[in-house]
Amino acid sequence: AQSVAQPEDQVNVAEGNPLTVKCTYSVSGNPYLFWYVQYPNRGLQFLLKYITGDNLVKGSYGFEAEFNKSQTSFHLKKPSALVSDSALYFCAVRSGNTPLVFGKGTRLSVIA
C-alpha cells in the first residue's frame, strides 16, 4: 500500500532563512511525487512534481524539492523564506494510475 509521512506538524522559520518541509513515501513501483500548498479558504494549489529524470525539481514561488530514491524522500525546500509562504503544505504520491495518497500536512509559519 502507498503511504506518505510528513513527520512535522509545524515548521517555524525566520523570514530570509532557508526552509525545509520533510516528506518520505512508500510505494510499489516508480513514484510520482507532488507538493501542494493550501492557503486559508483556498483549495490545494499544485507547487511541483517529480516524475523522472533530474532529482532536483523546481516549482512555483521559488520552491524546489529533491527526490532521493535511497531514502525514499522528497523534501520541499526554499533558499529564502517569505512571510507569504506561511501555509499548509501537503506531500502526495501515486504510482501509475493509482489514486493520490496524501500526507497529513505540515503547517509552515514564517516569522518576520
Add this chain to the structure above:
Amino acid sequence: EPEVTQTPSHQVTQMGQEVILRCVPISNHLYFYWYRQILGQKVEFLVSFYNNEISEKSEIFDDQFSVERPDGSNFTLKIRSTKLEDSAMYFCASSSSRGGSYEQYFGPGTRLTVT
C-alpha cells in the same frame, strides 16, 4: 488562470438528510475526483470519474455516496443519508489526463457539518 470551483463553501445538515456538493472542473479536463479531509486528518481519496462512469473508488465510497456529471460543466457528489462521521472538508479535483504524472487541480473545498 482556470480554476476548479465548488459550492457551497459551507453546508450544515442534519443527520439522515441528503446533501449534494457541487463542483465545476476546469473546462478542458476530462478526469474528475472527490477527496475528503476530516478535521486534523489526511486528505483521502473517495472516487475518480471519467467518461460518465466511476473509474475507481475507495472503501470510504460506499452505497451512501454517488457522483454524477449532470451536464457539461458540473460534477456532483451526493450523500444520501448523512452521518455524523461524514463531517469533513470535501475537495473536488480535475486533471487533463488519468496518467500518474499529471497533476490534479483542486477546488477550495466544501466544509460539510452534520449535526
